[in-house]
Amino acid sequence: MYKFSSAYSRYTLLAQFVIWFLLLSQFLRIGFFIWQFDEVSWNILDVFRTLLTGLFFDFGTITFISIGSVVYYSLLPNKWIGSLMDKILVYFFTTLTIFVLVFTFFAELTFWDEFKARFNFIAVDYLIYTYEVVANIQQSYPLPVLIGGIAVLTFAFVYLFYKTQAFAKTFATTATLKTRLSVLGATIIIALFFGFFITNNQAEWSSNRYNAEISKSGIYSFFAAFRNNQIKYVxxxxxxxxxxxxxxxxxxxxxxxxxxxxxxxxxxxxxxxxxxxxxxxxxxxxxxxxxxxxxxxxxxxxxxxxxxxxxxxxxxxxxxxxxxxxxxxxxxxxxxxxxxxxxPGQSIVKxxxxxxxxxxxxxxxxxxxxxxxxxxxxxxxxxxxxxxxxxxxxxxxxxxxxxxxxxxxxxxxxxxxxxxxxxxxxxxxxxxxxxxxxxxxxxxxxxxxxxxxxxxxxxxxxxxxxxxxxxxxxxxxxxxxxxxxxxxxxxxxxxxxxxxxxxxxxxxxxxxxxxxxxxxxxxxxxxxxxxxxxxxxxxxxxxxxxxxxxxxxxxxxxxxxxxxxxxxxxxxxxxxxxxxxxxxxxxxxxxxxxxxxxxxxxxxxxxxxxxxxxxxxxxxxxxxxxxxxxxxxxxxxxxxxxxxxxxxxxxx
CATH class of the missing domain: 3.40.720.10 (Alkaline Phosphatase, subunit A)
Structure with a gap:
């Protein structure tokens, strides 16, 4: 895994987590390419742009996901780094976040199977009606096997971070005020940039709808749809x-x-x-x-x-x-x-x-x-x-x-x-x-x-x-x-x-x-x-x-x-x-x-x-x-x- 500069060793786990997410997201994107083999554009420039656009939106997504961790790592006093409390919180929330993300990747596969799209307005609607959606998933897929597989993958990824000493370096290294402020400031600037200047429909660069959809990041698309569920025509x-x-x-x-x-x-x-x-x-x-x-x-x-x-x-x-x-x-x-x-927006019925x-x-x-x-x-x-x-x-x-x-x-x-x-x-x-x-x-x-x-x-x-x-x-x-x-x-x-x-x-x-x-x-x-x-x-x-x-x-x-x-x-x-x-x-x-x-x-x-x-x-x-x-x-x-x-x- 990626080796972090010693000045930023406190952020080793976070850095490896970001790289893990970006790699897994690209593997999912390549999987969608293969899934729609006969429908996507395989022009080399189109493939390259699809992957790069997807990487850009994935980076914005992981920035928002990581904000809480960045704030924690940047504000926790040095004297508490490596304490029992620090270890419990980092292990627990890292494991939980990885579980949620792996579950989300599986959910994207089932959503694509049904709608041939990344998460969108439909996914937002379904979040509201948990009984029907959960029951539908239970009756459509082998849920115990699915959840069990997600749990196994989660602990496998956590173990990978453990073996690469990501946890150990995070708990063993203090951070200077300059390091803390630089990481926190950069994260906030990136988040503000994506929040104010980047819209999800900017991923729709291709006339081929499949390439445009694959260019998106599912989680980013979900929250974009959640924020824009009503659209004023004028x-x-x-x-x-x-x-x-x-x-x-x-x-x-x-x-x-x-x-x-x-x-x-x-x-x-x-x-x-x-x-x-x-x-x-x-x-x-x-x-x-x-x-x-x-x-x-x-x-x-x-x-x-x-x-x-x-x-x-x-x-x-x-x-x-x-x-x-x-x-x-x-x-x-x-x-x-x-x-x-x-x-435009949601149906008048809703x-x-x-x-x-x-x-x-x-x-x-x-x-x-x-x-x-x-x-x-x-x-x-x-x-x-x-x-x-x-x-x-x-x-x-x-x-x-x-x-x-x-x-x-x-x-x-x-x-x-x-x-x-x-x-x-x-x-x-x-x-x-x-x-x-x-x-x-x-x-x-x-x-x-x-x-x-x-x-x-x-x-x-x-x-x-x-x-x-x-x-x-x-x-x-x-x-x-x-x-x-x-x-x-x-x-x-x-x-x-x-x-x-x-x-x-x-x-x-x-x-x-x-x-x-x-x-x-x-x-x-x-x-x-x-x-x-x-x-x-x-x-x-x-x-x-x-x-x-x-x-x-x-x-x-x-x-x-x-x-x-x-x-x-x-x-x-x-x-x-x-x-x-x-x-x-x-x-x-x-x-x-x-x-x-x-x-x-x-x-x-x-x-x-x-x-x-x-x-x-x-x-x-x-x-x-x-x-x-x-x-x-x-x-x-x-x-x-x-x-x-x-x-x-x-x-x-």
Missing amino acids: DFYTSTDNDKAFDCIRKKLENSNTVYLKKEHSIHRKITSIQPSNANKNVVFILVESLSASFLKEFGNEEKITPFLDSLAQKSIFFDDLYATGNRTVRGMEAVTLCIPPT RPNNQNLYTVSNVFKSRNYDCNFFYGGDGYFDNMNAYFGGNGFAIYDRGRGSVLSDEIKTVRHNITDNEVTFENAWGICDEDIFNKMLKVADLQYKTGKPFFNFVMTTSNHRPFTYPSGKIDITSGTNREGAVKYTDFALKELFKKAKTKPWFKNTVFVIIADHCASSAGKDEIDVANYHIPAFIVNLPEKSNQKITKQCSQIDLWPTLFGLFHWNYESDFFGKNVLDQNYEERALMGTYRKLVLMKKEKVMILSDQRKQAFYAWNKNNNRLKAIPMNSTFLNETIAWYQTADFLFTNKLLQ
């Missing part, structure tokens, strides 16, 4: 005059049956059907976890894992070219309830002041519908209960003692043990949540009121476990098994629903919350936002395949159009079947905002950056093309107005 993105932005969007949303009810900074409008309104039909809305379009035979999959949905595509209103707005469940929920483009918004429930409530939200886990997760409860839904969930705040005036029903046949980290299996919805629908039917039941599924999620004997893939084997089980559960739902007296008057809507993965080489992998959607059980004459490019936010305006309803709207979505509909899709991550029209893709990024691409569907790659100012201004308008309306509480 502070970080290219913006324009609000009057111009709203004028653009109002023109995009208007047609012959639209009348705006407010002037200037609003899209609130009255939509009137030219045909007589249909009688109120019950609506069962199913938001399916991680159902990528690529799982369906309809889109070329030959594994036969969605036979029921493939059959449904032939006898429904099927959306052939629809895209999710994001890559998280809460983004999907935001899109299908508010019909709004994704705003933000404060998200109650009493104008959602689709307001449209249903205006027609005297009973609105309910069904979730097989604890709806405390991802703030779902607070959001749905605060926006007009009664709650049915598998609560474990969490309570709603006093401000949320709604009814909450617990799914009881005798209603559960199978449960994993994320909640009860899809069959069980569907059975619960059927039971409630029977009761609703008896009241004579129409119902709108929103069901969120959970089975198509790691650890991919489900009841045994239902399908021909063993539970817990892989994602394909979970997809096939969800397809089976949907088939069983329809089989049971068809026996109900309310079935003929009930429309079923099925759509994915997001794709199973959104990772790719480019900064946005467009194909991994493509999801299926179905409107089932309208009159057969309505059945068709909608090939127009559209978004999750267009689903409800399309259905309300099919119902010929007159309603007020704050929705950014439009009726896809309207003759004036202009094809486009809106999507993004928590930092990147996208407008796609056919094969043209505009991406807005923080730091007021923009990029314009042509999307090649054949190889799913983006190719940079000259900037189009008209396209750019429209992209800005969609996202600036959406952010403006929410932040100024104009959606309430």
